[in-house]
Amino acid sequence: MKELMLGNKAIARGLYEAGVCFVSSYPGTPSTEITEEAVKYDEIYCEWAPNEKVAMESAFGASLAGRRSFCAQKHVGLNVAADPLFTMSYTGVNAGMVIVVADDAGMHSSQNEQDSRHHAIAAKVPMLEPSDSSEALAFTKMAYDLSEQFDTPVLMKMCTRVAHSQSVVETGERVEHQKPYEKNIPKYVMMPGNAKKRHPIVEERTRKLREYAETASFNRVEMGGTELGIITASTSYQYVKEVFGDSASVLKLGMTNPLPEKLIKDFAAKVKKLVVVEELDDIIEQQVRAMGLEVSGRDVLPGIDEFSQNMVAKAFGKETQEGTKLSDAIPPRPPVMCAGCPHRGMFYSLKKRNCTVLGDIGCYTLGAVPPLGAIEMTLCMGASISATHGFNKMLGKESEGKTVAVIGDSTFMHSGMTGLANVAYNQSNSTIIILDNSITGMTGHQQNPTTGFNIKGDPAGKIDLEALCRAMGFRRVRVVDPYDLKACDAAIAEELAAEEASVIISRRPCALLKKVKHKAPLAVDKEKCIGCKSCMRVGCPAISMKDGKAVVDTTQCVGCGICSQLCPKQAFFSTEKG
Amino acid sequence: METKNIIIVGVGGQGSLLASKILGDLLLRQGYDVKVSEVHGMSQRGGSVITYVRFGDRVYSPVVDEGEADYIVSFEILETARWLSYLKPDGQIVTNTQQIDPMPVITGAATYPEDLVSKIKAAGVKIDAMDCLSLAREAGSPKAVNIVLLGRLSHYFSISEEAWQEALAANVPPKFLELNKKAFALGKDFQG
Numbered sequence: 217m218k219e220l221m222l223g224n225k226a227i228a229r230g231l232y233e234a235g236v237c238f239v240s241s242y243p244g245t246p247s248t249e250i251t252e253e254a255v256k257y258d259e260i261y262c263e264w265a266p267n268e269k270v271a272m273e274s275a276f277g278a279s280l281a282g283r284r285s286f287c288a289q290k291h292v293g294l295n296v297a298a299d300p301l302f303t304m305s306y307t308g309v310n311a312g313m314v315i316v317v318a319d320d321a322g323m324h325s326s327q328n329e330q331d332s333r334h335h336a337i338a339a340k341v342p343m344l345e346p347s348d349s350s351e352a353l354a355f356t357k358m359a360y361d362l363s364e365q366f367d368t369p370v371l372m373k374m375c376t377r378v379a380h381s382q383s384v385v386e387t388g389e390r391v392e393h394q395k396p397y398e399k400n401i402p403k404y405v406m407m408p409g410n411a412k413k414r415h416p417i418v419e420e421r422t423r424k425l426r427e428y429a430e431t432a433s434f435n436r437v438e439m440g441g442t443e444l445g446i447i448t449a450s451t452s453y454q455y456v457k458e459v460f461g462d463s464a465s466v467l468k469l470g471m472t473n474p475l476p477e478k479l480i481k482d483f484a485a486k487v488k489k490l491v492v493v494e495e496l497d498d499i500i501e502q503q504v505r506a507m508g509l510e511v512s513g514r515d516v517l518p519g520i521d522e523f524s525q526n527m528v529a530k531a532f533g534k535e536t537q538e539g540t541k542l543s544d545a546i547p548p549r550p551p552v553m554c555a556g557c558p559h560r561g562m563f564y565s566l567k568k569r570n571c572t573v574l575g576d577i578g579c580y581t582l583g584a585v586p587p588l589g590a591i592e593m594t595l596c597m598g599a600s601i602s603a604t605h606g607f608n609k610m611l612g613k614e615s616e617g618k619t620v621a622v623i624g625d626s627t628f629m630h631s632g633m634t635g636l637a638n639v640a641y642n643q644s645n646s647t648i649i650i651l652d653n654s655i656t657g658m659t660g661h662q663q664n665p666t667t668g669f670n671i672k673g674d675p676a677g678k679i680d681l682e683a684l685c686r687a688m689g690f691r692r693v694r695v696v697d698p699y700d701l702k703a704c705d706a707a708i709a710e711e712l713a714a715e716e717a718s719v720i721i722s723r724r725p726c727a728l729l730k731k732v733k734h735k736a737p738l739a740v741d742k743e744k745c746i747g748c749k750s751c752m753r754v755g756c757p758a759i760s761m762k763d764g765k766a767v768v769d770t771t772q773c774v775g776c777g778i779c780s781q782l783c784p785k786q787a788f789f790s791t792e793k794g
Numbered sequence: 795m796e797t798k799n800i801i802i803v804g805v806g807g808q809g810s811l812l813a814s815k816i817l818g819d820l821l822l823r824q825g826y827d828v829k830v831s832e833v834h835g836m837s838q839r840g841g842s843v844i845t846y847v848r849f850g851d852r853v854y855s856p857v858v859d860e861g862e863a864d865y866i867v868s869f870e871i872l873e874t875a876r877w878l879s880y881l882k883p884d885g886q887i888v889t890n891t892q893q894i895d896p897m898p899v900i901t902g903a904a905t906y907p908e909d910l911v912s913k914i915k916a917a918g919v920k921i922d923a924m925d926c927l928s929l930a931r932e933a934g935s936p937k938a939v940n941i942v943l944l945g946r947l948s949h950y951f952s953i954s955e956e957a958w959q960e961a962l963a964a965n966v967p968p969k970f971l972e973l974n975k976k977a978f979a980l981g982k983d984f985q986g
Contacts (some may be wrong), residue, residue, distance in 0.1 A: 220818045220828055245834055324833060348829075348856075381856035382818055382830040451856070458855040524860040537861025539810035539879030542916050545906035546876045549896035551806065579839065587901045660834065752900060756839050760895045761902075769894075771927075771936050 221385045223378045226349035227288075227316060229385070230356025234312075235393040236260055236286050238278035240271040242630065243659035244290030245325035246379040247318035251288055254664075255671050259390065264662050264671050266341040267597070267630040268293035272300045272315065276369075279313040280404065282395035284360055288316040290598065291332045296631070301369065301403030302339045306414040307404050308367035311395045314361035321495045322522035325658070327577065327596065329520070331496035337471040338372045340418050342425050343473040344434060345372045349383040355434065355470060360393070360588040364430075366421055373472070377451040377522065397676065426474040434470030437483055444532075445487025447480065447500060447511075451523070452493045458525040459534065475503050484509050491516070495523055525761030534664040553582045555758035556727030556734065556774035558698045561653050562622070563590040564754050564778070565704035571618050572576065572714070574607065576600035576632070578624035579657040579726075586753045591622070598623070598631030601639060601648055608644045616645040617712050623648070626656035629679070639717050640688040647711045648719045651682060651698075653726040661729065699724060701781045727774050735775030736792035740766045744787035748750045751779040751788075795826075797850030799858040803877045804869025805894050806843045809940035812965065813867065814845040816944060820961035821849040824953060831856040842873060842896075865950065867943050870894050871910045871923070878914065887919060888946045890926035890939055922946060924984050926960075933977035941966075941974045945981025 227250045239262040241251040265271035268289040278285035285634035294317045320326040336343035346352040359370040440462035449469040467483045484490045492501040492513035501513040516531040526536040563583040567590040575591035604621035623632045639646050656662040663669045667723035668678035685693045696707045711718040747764040758772035780788035802810045818830040826849040846858040863881050868874035868889040898904040911923045930938040966974045
């Protein structure tokens, strides 16, 4: 049956049809929906792991057990899981194992724009790159055969435009594939003596994969005009076809590691000018040049941001249509913390005290944007705690009394715990605030080890944050409600003043969670409002000023009451009837 | 058939994903090749969002570029103005007139431009503007702005009412179908 399917959903369908039994992932845009869709198939066991490394190792264990397995992550997640990946390249697999890494050219929802193809080259594993949903489904199935044929984990690279675009797919039936587990110490125990014997096997596998790539159906030549020959992959292929149709010849690479040298040289010989069109790094181009071919690419197209058809057209000197523009300045509309976001109150208190806040990855990173502007550092998952430790170790009392780390519950489980262990072990007087909104928020509400529910929403193990922190040796562990500004102020003041490390758990569920009951929206008594804009200091999207008075947008307001705690004239009132 | 392009623009959280889902399904049922590209993640938190819908005999790129859109469907008038340059010279806008202040306007760092509908008209652009929020409330929920807009958009397509209804029924939960049908009709029959 033909249907319109999101790229990520097509991968999940591919997993089902390939007979995959085990999926473990940590959510990360733009990869999250793969696992959310896979869990809808009863035949596949799915879980959210605490982080990508744990997910990949669990999937490896499932492969070892003889069941086809899978894990997905965003590009930066693969950095976390790089450790198992590099050595899984040596051990190989038992049942097939496929790993999706979703890059985010254009940084729609990421902290960097790295190109994950480097990981495939460095780990010496094959990489596939689908360019639409139909290929996402087909490549997923073929990737398992490739994995078992060559005894290797297979990386499949998605990008935002393939992951989050819907296109037409045709679905098939599930075929089961299972293997027995067999003890094999030389293959699976990677100590030096064994690993030394595996490394030549890896090199030989790469040589064989290179040969395979020459005729693999992943790669195809579409001959058209021969003045220009374009080598391309992934979503860039779509832009190239949009601009050139059949007027140029195209070598579309579905397998981007290793590259088929003979196929590329044959293609180059048939065209007058050879250009590589690839987003981010010039990985194909450099390899093609190393083959001794004259090639262009990065000289006409940037290695920054995602491409589009106009960008490709302009690079080749083609005209594009300009649209109408108004002369008015259009104010930007950056993402903001939602109305009723529990993080808002804590950030307001931190800003008011002029704290130095080292932040982390999640919705609360938005605490860095005006008017709160409270966060001064965001690096990667878990870095808030470890960086605060280093910061305090160097600046001592000067910073201990005003510096805090803020980290979400899911990010804390991901890689904040180890940073906290370092604070406990190496004894810095650091203040850590866990922003516990009882869900993984930014990626769209996934469960995690602190929520008490599994990926299906069924009851699961629940890690007690207070008990965990105490077990690590923290004596000062306290919980506050971030809707209560006075309580936030007191907790921050007391814990920063304390002569030992402390943990504040700022606990209130995400306002967007369906289970959260909201209060009636607030409204403003225009007689009482003096237009002082005190309420505007928290950056709530539901409050604006009209004719010098505050106005509440009742479609957004959830009655959290932060604004009314700031109002000197008690101008806010509840619209609750009765 | 040459590929037709629609962009759906608005503020994260306004319901553009459902609108693009219904449109994509409708166009696929009409036998077109279809591609829809969406934005998930951080931009959904109240930021400016754009969704692309393309249909024709064979669609390659999943995105619509400047000067390429046959239609702009907009949930908010500032967003209509922001993405105006994506419209083809003879393209058609269907927009909600609702104003949602972005944070720079709320903080006073920027001002919300006035009279955007008349300014866009004055620029010679075909714009069909209406207060979709009031119509959605009339239908029973302020969240039905997306369906009001689709109802209005249906004016400009030579696709049968039955096909629209079929796509609607296939993509909204049964308990909200009546409400959404009403929203669709209110948008479609609005006399501006």
